[in-house]
Amino acid sequence: MKFRSSLVTGCCTLLLQLTTHPVVFAADQPTYWVSAWGTALQPIPRQASLPPLYQAPDVSGRTVRQIIYPTLSGKSVRIHLSNAYAETPLVIDELRIGPSGGGAKGRAEQSSRVTFNGAATVVVPPGGERESDPVTLDLVADAPYAVSSYMGQEQRLSAWHRVANQVNYISSPGNYTANADGKPYATRFTQYVWVTGLSVATPRPSSAVAAIGDSITDGMRSSLNQNQRWPDALARRLERENSEPIGVVNLGISGNRLLSDSPCYGEALESRFTRDVLTRPALKTAILLIGINDINFADMPARKGLDCDFPHTRVSAASLIAGYKRVIARSRQHGVRIIGATLLPASLPPSRESIRLAVNQWIRSSGEFASVIDFDAALRDAAQPAKLRRIYDSGDHIHPSDAGYAEMARAIKLEELSKVSKERVAQ
Known part of the structure; x- marks a missing residue:
């Protein structure tokens, strides 16, 4: 049994090219991107009847809040999305990142909207990958951050990181990416989905x-x-x-x-x-x-x-x-x-x-x-x-x-x- 996508090789080649050289920001200040958190995806088993451990939760038209702990500090971050192993596009209508307030709680006043080529909505084709625009954020190593994504109305899960050892959250239907009290997030799950990397900008090569x-x-x-x-x-x-500083990616x-x-x-x-x-x-x-x-x-x-x-x-x-x-x-x-x-x-x-x-x-x-x-x-x-x-x-x-x-x-x-x-x- 092989889990391959014809798009993966092309995406990987492009990413290798993009991450080899520094990005230049304002005042010609070189900025080097360094991996600070990540996870690896695996396909959800594809058969009609699955035991409860392998049944994917409903995310259509809901907000998914995932808690991650970066291993580096910084002032600017990028989010990496993967639609590996999927047969349909990944649609995220809004994505935000900010400090976690504990559990499903967030800190709305400190969260930032994540864009992709300037747009709030991103569509990732089957097998594809996307890197966000830089996001200004005061990131502290080993502190929890909430990554909240409002999913497309027809979105389904086809891949995950199944054993996250971290409780994450799914809301009732609606866009709750900026929600702070966590009350709409009634469903808990212990997987990571779609967000597979976070990188931090550094002023010198790390x-x-x-x-x-x-x-x-x-x-x-x-x-x-x-x-x-x-x-x-x-x-x-x-x-x-x-x-x-050295980042660690599991x-x-x-x-x-x-x-x-x-x-x-x-x-x-x-x-x-x-x-x-x-x-x-x-x-x-x-x-x-x-x-x-x-x-x-x-x-x-x-x-x-x-x-x-x-x-x-x-x-x-x-x-x-x-x-x-x-x-x-x-x-x-x-x-x-x-x-x-x-x-x-x-x-x-x-x-x-x-x-x-x-x-x-x-x-x-x-x-x-x-x-x-x-x-x-x-x-x-x-x-x-x-x-x-x-x-x-x-x-x-x-x-x-x-x-x-x-x-x-x-x-x-x-x-x-x-x-x-x-x-x-x-x-």
Whole structure:
């Protein structure tokens, strides 16, 4: 099963061209755009009958308010929209961004209208992407901001980021983008939709790092609304300890695999890598943590109805390593440093554990990655290295606890994120 759009490649090429050079504002002051927040989309399963977890809420003619936490401060921002995986246009009649007042509340007096080529309404074709005009806004890193979009009367959801670990809101019918008290926002949902990036203007070149992978990067089983994912903890470390600002973008998708698509868990990482990572403004480094689902899903029982683990592809260490090499080659072609992260313990049976160990050994010793983060060593139980240390285990023996995610962030050497790639970019 492949989730592709003929428009995606063209859009990605255009975005790469647009984000390579600075934009010049008033008084010939160069302004560099840097990624400060982002998420990755996945298609909503396409079948007539879906279980409740995969049923999309009604957004037609309503206002959707999403809460995001930028990782950089600034005075001017741009919003990025994606209509990936859709078969119909995305229509937003008004879009505003402003400080969140907590929950669904906003701060109307501090919110700003977002325009696209000067217009309040934007129509994004199927598979297309749009970048907003610059918006003047006093943005503070790690503070919540409400992005409120009044949707077209016929708008339907065809893609989302399903595990946001953040409560977002949908209003009753009508335009409530400037609403402050939050009362019209009666419906809650825990996905992100359409808004896939926020970039901040900086007066000198800065950089951003992408965390890309599966549910462990997505922050599965971390505390709801608390920003306890490891990329969140990394962003806070960078803000406290690093001399130069670096943005962090979380592009994990729960259930995602390196090599195989899924009806529930999105396009294979090696296929989505170009769109989700390489088109981000000023993104210079990517941290890759992926493979445990590739190892596990072959042995998951087939389900009647919606089989999220389909196809149950069996992998080897060699096939995973070949996939890593393809991603590494693509990142080098675009001048992005890619850091390899070892696969965490997951209490696997011996046949699967042997694949994990072989992959980790290659990540540590091959020299293919620009550098390595040893998450396995940081979180494993010293007495039972095939298992997570109890304090770092959320309880399912696969996903870390909040303490485990924090430890992952501590295992990262910040100087590795500040390096300018010394690798020769392929011509």
